[in-house]
Amino acid sequence: MFGWNGRILRIDLTRGTNWVEEMPTYLMQEYIGGRGMCIRILFDEIDPRIDPLSSENKLIFATGxxxxxxxxxxxxxIVSAKSPLSNCIANPCCGGxxxxxxxxxxxxxxIVEGKSPGPAYISIHNDRVEIRPAEHLWGKLATETEHALRVDMRLRDDLDDWALNTIGIADIGPAGENLVRFACIMSDGGRAAGRSGLGAVMGSKNIKxxxxxxxxxxxxxxxxxxxxxxxxxxxxxxNNGELIKRRMYGTWSLPGRANKSKSQASLNFKEGYSEAFVKYEDPEVIRxxxxxxxxxxxxxPFGCSKRSRIKDPEYPKTAKGPEHESMALLGSNCGLGDMEDICRANYLCNELGMDTITTGTMISCAMELYEEGYLPEKDLGYPLEFGNRNMFKLLKQIAHREGIGDLMAEGGIAFAAKYGHPELFMGIKGMGIPAWHPQAFDALGLQYATNNVGANHTKSTLPFYEGRKDPAHFVEFTKKDQDYLAIADSGVLCWIIYHGPLWGEKLSEWLTYITGTTYTQETLDRLGERIWNLERLFNLKAGITCKDDTLPPRITKEPRVKNRVVDIDRLLQEYYEWRGWDKKGVPNQEKLQELGLEKEGAGVI
Amino acid sequence: MRIKIDYKKCIGCKQCEIVCSLAHTGTVNPWRSRIRIFIREEFCLPVIAGPYTEAACNSKGMVMVDGLEVDGCVVCRASRPTKSVYKEPDTGIPLKCDFCGEPPDPQCVQWCAPEALTLIEE
Known part of the structure; x- marks a missing residue:
């Protein structure tokens, strides 16, 4: 077989068994891999209404x-399961x-099913698959866990130096263990399958x-x-300038771009510009x-990820990141303007295993509640105005569910509602809004609002590119780009490189060379659309409705950036029409027939 | 001719390992590669399986690279048969760089986009 292995490894944690299944041919041909296969399997095997943190949820690690x-x-x-944060489908991706x-x-x-009776880790070494006890790892930070695992592997598996540094590890930090609803699955010392809180799902299965x-x-x-x-x-x-820039600066060229165009999320999205970030507008300065x-x-070979150094002796010599999203959400959005502080916050989130974006919006929400007087200081135990370094304390409290952290770990909607102001949480379907302020680009607001997983930066495209700025076309492009990213996530190709510097043409080319089946752009577009619609059907069955396809009132009612608001109701109707969905965002019969999803749509429409 | 390694430019993407295996075996498997990347926190170290020389084993022990201690046996490029790396995983046969034929056209250099590997006349 070319490209695929054609094998699925299943692990039943409850019984402590594992077995290999042959991959059905249709799954490879019609869902390609990664995200496509994940939604097909979850749609078939789990009830979308289950509690995401129960043992019925299944956690899938997928390649393409x-x-x-x-x-x-x-x-x-791709890691996929039902999300404990948004109650939607979740399919964050991670490099490494x-x-x-x-x-x-x-x-x-x-595919990981059931629940382990005690802390455990899964070790896969070719055909040797074992569920091993992990009491000694429980409570450890993410990179500590990796070091401990490497020591473990050296002894138990008799691996040499090269094998040990080749190994791939996906793990959770204390936040995942404590079922924080926006915990990540971390990998390779600071990369994350971050959005959607699948770290909590892994924690709920007792898998470290x-x-x-x-x-x-x-x-x-x-x-x-x-x-x-x-x-x-x-x-x-x-000679491609865009690609050279990626290697030099990674996402560090974006804070400048965002700040100059007044679209850098600042002070809980009250503003689109940060005075303190002016000094970082030149990426060379950060570098x-x-x-x-x-x-x-x-x-x-693009190497956009950076290892960086903090001078503070309390922190390790070097650590990964921060990326632009973390800089904006933990930085300007929380009123932090110093790169060292941002690195500290990013490092803490990574080690504790929390999504920097949702965590950033949670903290900025707490800061605004505090400044407005809705959140009393006695609940916090310390002052927390914008820019206050007490946020580091709060980060640890959330991960360990101590004090007010216990409530915040339940997610932004529950937290902001408890203090009477749910509108101050800047999230969609419970997930924090990423760095680019939606008011700066309507198209971005629409992409965040309609995303199947919530406000996700990896599943939306930035509106810099051809045609996407033009209001006459951006709804059409929103649909196209979403379908395209669905298929790129199934390949699995990195969205950072394959949107922007490169578009889709390469995907079909690589697929054809590797699998020996000729894929055209049209076939892939159709497959992408089917994946998107199947995810939508899953969400509808889980109880998500068109009311959830929305933006916080700050974005739709208060003109904060460029004196504009996003007219989401009008955009949504236009978008549903492009999608072939009815006014309530439910795919109509013709669309489902066209995509061959009539059976799956039964009971929804 | 030789392959010059500038480890400071290496980003650890392992494309050299992949293409080495692809060019020599027609399949992708870094374990069949004649070049290996050792990834450390602060740098990556590409090491090519070169010809075996007795003298190389005299420098066994820890060596310093850029102020950091590294196992000398790991970074040594001599393809000594007793070394655990550079072995065909199925058969255990030791592997050695052949510069991808005559005239030399090392594929790892062709695929090294960050230009950590370059072919130089010497």
Whole structure:
């Protein structure tokens, strides 16, 4: 078989067993991999109305046909389950080395079911799959866990130095253990499958970590052609300014871009501009200030991720990040204007295993509640106006569910409602809004509001690119881009590289070389649309309605940025029409027929 | 001719390992590669399986790279048969760099976008 392994590894934690299943052909042909396969399996196997933190929820780690093949920037793996934060489908993606290792171990998908009786970790070394006790890891921070696991593996599996640094690890920090609803699954010392709170799902199953090490191979249909195509692509890429910029600065070029265009989330989205960030508008300044080295994910030569240094002796010598989203949400959005402070906050979130974006909006919400006098100081135990460094204390409280942190760990909607002002939480479907202020670009507001997983930056495209700024076309582009990203997430290709510097044409090219089946852009668009619609059906069955496809009143009613508001009601109706959905956002019969989803739609429409 | 390694430019993407395996075996498997990247927190170290020399083993022990201690045996490029890395995973046969044929056209250099590997005349 080319591209895929055609094998699914299933682990039943309740019984402590594991077995391998053959991958059905239709799953590969019609859902490609990653995100597509995940939604198909979850739709078939779990009831969308279950409690996400119960043992009935299933956690899937998925790779795609491109993972581990060397296709540029095909490093990612998808983690999927029902989200405890939004109650929608969740499918965050994460870079690093885990996905490729799972593939080389011989599996396309890892499905984790049930609940382990005690703390455990899953070790996958080719055909040797074990559920091992993890009492000694419980309570450890994310990178501490990784170090401890490597020591464990050296002893138990007799691995040499190279094998140990090749290994892929996905783990949770204390936040995941304590079922914080926006906990991440961390990987490779600071990467995260961040949005949607799947760390809590992993914690609810008592699984501290999954390690993968594979020494197998991936077969490529046209190996010669593929090798030459990638080589040609790199030769062209040497002169591509956008790609060179990615390697130099990663996402650090974005704070400047956002701040200059007045779209940097600031002070709980009250503003789109931060005075303190003016000094960081030139990415070279940030690079000089904190960068240690560039870090590429597996098979990604663009290396946009950066390792950075904080001078504070209390923190380790080097750590990953922060990316633009973390800088904005933990930084300008909370009133922090110093890069060292932002690095500290980012480091704490990573180690505790919390989504920096939702955490940022939670803290800024608490800050605004405090400043307005709705949140009394006695509940906090300390003052918390914008920019106050007491937020570091609050971060730890949330992860350990201490004091007010216990309530905040339940998510922004519950927290803001308790203090009587649910409108001050800047989130959609419970998930915090990412860095770009929606009022700066209507298209972005629409993308956040209609996203199947909530306000997600990895599943929306920035409106800088051709045609997307034009109001006459951006609703159409919103649909197109969403379908495109659904299929890119199924490949699995990195959205950072494949939206912006590169668009879809490469995806079909790589897929054709690797799998030996010819994919055209039209086929892929249709498959992407089907994935999107199936996710929508899952959400509808879970009880999500068109009322949830909305933006906070601050975005739709108060003109904060560029003196504009987002007219979400009008945009939504236009969007539903483009999608072939009715006025309530339910796919209509013709659309489902066209996509071959009539059976799945039964009971919803 | 030799392959010059500038480890400071290496980002640890392992594309060299992938293409090495692809060019030599037609499949993708970093464990079949004649070049290996050792990833450390502050730097990455590409090491090519070069010819075996007796003298290389005299420097066994820890060596300093950029102020950090690294196991000398790990960064040594001699493809000594007793070394655990650089072995074909199924058969255990030791691997050695062949510069991808004659004239030399090392694929790892072709695929190294950050240009940590370059082919130089010497």
């Amino acid at each position: 046909p491109l993972t581990g093949t060397g296709a540029p920037a095909a490093s990612r793996f 080395y885990f996905g490729a290792n799972l593939k080389y171990a011989g599996y396309d998908l890892l 970590a999954v390690t993968a090490l594979g020494t197998g191979q991936v077969n490529i249909a046209d190996a010669e052609g593929f090798r030459k195509a990638v080589m040609g692509f790199y030769q062209e890429g040497r 000089k200030l904190i960068r240690v080295r560039d870090e590429g994910c597996f098979s990604c």
